[in-house]
Amino acid sequence: MREGRDMLKVKSRKKLSEKVAPLQKCSIKVRVNEKDYEAIVEPRLLLVHFLRDVLGLTGTHIGCETSNCGACTVILNGKSVKSCTMFAVQANGSDILTIEGLAKNGKLDPIQEAFWEHHALQCGYCTPGMILSAYALLSRNKNPTEEEIRIGISGNLCRCTGYQNIVKAISSAAEKMRR
Amino acid sequence: MGKDLYMIPKSFEYCAPTNLKEALSLMAKLKEDAKILAGGHSLIPMMKLRVLSPRIIVDINKIKELSYIKVKGKNIHVGALTRHHEIESSDIINKYLPILSDAAKVIGDPQVRNMGTIGGSLAHADPAADYPPITLALNATIKAKSLRGERKIMASKFFLDIFTTTLKPTELLTEVIFPLPSGKSGGAFAKFERKAGDFATVSAAVQIALDERERVKSVGIGLGAAGPKPIKATKAERLMVKKKVDDNLIEKVAERAKEEAEPISDLRGSAEYKKEMIAVYVKRALKKALERAKAM
Ligand SMILES: Cc1cc2nc3c(=O)[nH]c(=O)nc-3n(C[C@H](O)[C@H](O)[C@H](O)COP(=O)(O)OP(=O)(O)OC[C@H]3O[C@@H](n4cnc5c(N)ncnc54)[C@H](O)[C@@H]3O)c2cc1C
Ligand code: FES
Ligand code: FES
Numbered sequence: 001m002r003e004g005r006d007m008l009k010v011k012s013r014k015k016l017s018e019k020v021a022p023l024q025k026c027s028i029k030v031r032v033n034e035k036d037y038e039a040i041v042e043p044r045l046l047l048v049h050f051l052r053d054v055l056g057l058t059g060t061h062i063g064c065e066t067s068n069c070g071a072c073t074v075i076l077n078g079k080s081v082k083s084c085t086m087f088a089v090q091a092n093g094s095d096i097l098t099i100e101g102l103a104k105n106g107k108l109d110p111i112q113e114a115f116w117e118h119h120a121l122q123c124g125y126c127t128p129g130m131i132l133s134a135y136a137l138l139s140r141n142k143n144p145t146e147e148e149i150r151i152g153i154s155g156n157l158c159r160c161t162g163y164q165n166i167v168k169a170i171s172s173a174a175e176k177m178r179r
Numbered sequence: 180m181g182k183d184l185y186m187i188p189k190s191f192e193y194c195a196p197t198n199l200k201e202a203l204s205l206m207a208k209l210k211e212d213a214k215i216l217a218g219g220h221s222l223i224p225m226m227k228l229r230v231l232s233p234r235i236i237v238d239i240n241k242i243k244e245l246s247y248i249k250v251k252g253k254n255i256h257v258g259a260l261t262r263h264h265e266i267e268s269s270d271i272i273n274k275y276l277p278i279l280s281d282a283a284k285v286i287g288d289p290q291v292r293n294m295g296t297i298g299g300s301l302a303h304a305d306p307a308a309d310y311p312p313i314t315l316a317l318n319a320t321i322k323a324k325s326l327r328g329e330r331k332i333m334a335s336k337f338f339l340d341i342f343t344t345t346l347k348p349t350e351l352l353t354e355v356i357f358p359l360p361s362g363k364s365g366g367a368f369a370k371f372e373r374k375a376g377d378f379a380t381v382s383a384a385v386q387i388a389l390d391e392r393e394r395v396k397s398v399g400i401g402l403g404a405a406g407p408k409p410i411k412a413t414k415a416e417r418l419m420v421k422k423k424v425d426d427n428l429i430e431k432v433a434e435r436a437k438e439e440a441e442p443i444s445d446l447r448g449s450a451e452y453k454k455e456m457i458a459v460y461v462k463r464a465l466k467k468a469l470e471r472a473k474a475m
Contacts, residue, residue: 020201022192022209022235043193043236044226049185065186067224070290079264079293085223086294089193090216090238133289154375155288 028092032057033101041088048072050088051098059099059128063157070156073129074098080136082155099128102135111135114173115166122160130156134170142178146171188226195238199245199324199353205237206349207326213237215351217260217299220291245298245353248272255357259298267292275359277471278316278366278386282309288376298352301337304344304408307378311338311409312401313368314355316384322354331356338408362396364388365471369464370403371456373447379404380447383436383460385468387419393473395419400432400465404447405440405457412436415461429465433458 027040032055039054051057051074063071065084072084075097102109111134114120121127130153137144137152144152149170150163158166196202206213214233216222217240225231239245245260248269255275257266266272267283286292286300286309300310301321314321314334321332323346330350337344346352360366366386370379382403388396398419400412415435422428442453 020194020196020205022194022205022237024190024192026193042190044188044190046187065227067220067291070288073290080290081293082290085220087193087219087223089195090219090240092195136289151375152289155290 026089026092028089030088030091030094030096032096033098039088043087043089045088046084047074047086047088047091048083050091051083051096054088057098057100061125061128063125063129068157069126069129070133070153071126071129073132073156075132075136078136078139080133080155097132097135099131102131109135110176111138111170111173114169114176118165118169118172120161120165120169126156126158126160130158130166134166134173137170138174138177142174144170144174186227188223189229189232191226191233192235193238194235195241197241199242199351202237202239202242202351203324203326203349206351209235209237211348213348215239215299215302217302218262218295219299220287220295221299221303221305239351250275250359253359253361255359257297257355257357259352259354260296261298263287263292263295263297263300264289266297276317276357276366278313278368278384278468279310279357281368282313282370282384285309285370285372291376297355301355302344302346302352304338304342305378306341306407306409307382307404308409309368309370309379309382309403312382312384312403313366314357315401315409315411316366316386316399317357318399319358320356321352322356323350324353325350329353335411341407343408360386360388362388363390363393363472363475364396365468365473365475366399367464367467367471369460369467371460378447381405381440381442381453381456381460383457383464385461385464387424387465387468387472389472392423394421394423400436400461402436402440402457402461404453405442407441410439410441412439412461414439424465424469429462432465433461436461 029038051060061071063069067085074083133153133156213235216236216238245258247258263283263286273280319334321337323330368384370382384401386399390396402410415432437458440457444450
């Protein structure tokens, strides 16, 4: 209770809430694939729609739009997140990596290469999200077991491959990256 | 996908306070008009389906002081904004409360665990969620703050009904306090899911402490997806006190817990089936908890 009373004493209380007054439009700054962007967005705009429709980065796919399939996975400040389950305003000030930012100077990332070599995609719809989940896994675990790989991609559904080749590709990418 | 098919929540106003005082002032002012946004992994799906359409969103993700795991005296304090992934990978939790890491590891999938928070999960009070039965098994205390002061709520008094807790619209859940297990004690969480990442069909959480002669000193049993709110199987608990645990007793406790459960039939199974599974999962959690207690 004491703490509560102290709070009541805060003189600038009204000012405080003005500083963070609710807004109908928000200005955001994000860094996507090492490029800075600024935009004014409606708070209800989902991050995936911001990436696809505002920035034109359509490599991030929308599979289910209900937080289940992982096709919309991007890397936000180093962590994999489902961009359909986050508002663009929440990403204000963040560093985002989408599938478009993975290849460097025209050279595929080792994970992309491994997906190609191991035939880890058929229709390719799940692939951007799958690769970014693999990227998140390999950035904190350089030598994952098969089980760890399967857990790592458990938030990503693939309706074509049956996962076998995806697991093989991630394992082989890990090996390549360790060399 | 055509834009006309997008799932878009209703318009709302947004604010993101950077400290607790700002957040509480906003909540005091906005009352029912505002909804807290933590990990967003229950709220945003509901807003997309327009089950919920808050007028104002108060995003608490910028309040860094709400994210921590620390041992203080005889308790472990976990800040409301602590993500499932942080709990899953915390050395403190793995060492003292493996029951909680058991759960954090199987909540949704890696992406869900990167965003979802313990405070959000408890405040949301989904009957099938994984943390609520654990707070019951551990006799946790939930701390809520408003501009007017703070309240400490026993987990057993916190959950009122399906998706309903004792939190008021002006109150922010700030912390979960778990008593630090001591002596020969251990806990485990067992979850039955149809597929990786699914919500529980049923789940059971058991925390047990043994005396020097390996008789039960205290025990907490929580059941998930077993009713409109998480259930504390107090009758089953009572069967165990001061007893030595053998297969016969485990059988009896599981049967009693099953009687205390009141699951409903849904797409994950019929009520009868779930009851049977509750007995099975109580047994599994109990055996694992016992094993961990004896290893201490
Ligand atoms: C695909 C998927 C799978 C999932 N699987 C599981 C699972 O297996 N097991 C499981 O337990 N959960 C599961 N969840 C739910 C997940 O754990 C959510 O993260 C959690 O239920 C809500 O936490 P949040 O931080 O995301 O809260 P939010 O969605 O931000 O908020 C949820 C509700 O709580 C309120 N709230 C949030 N924080 C506070 C606070 N500090 N004080 C007061 N009110 C607050 C909000 O206003 C809102 O009403 C899953 C979710 C998804 C999308
Ligand atoms: S589109 Fe985001 S999880 Fe399916
Ligand atoms: S390759 Fe078609 S969904 Fe995965």
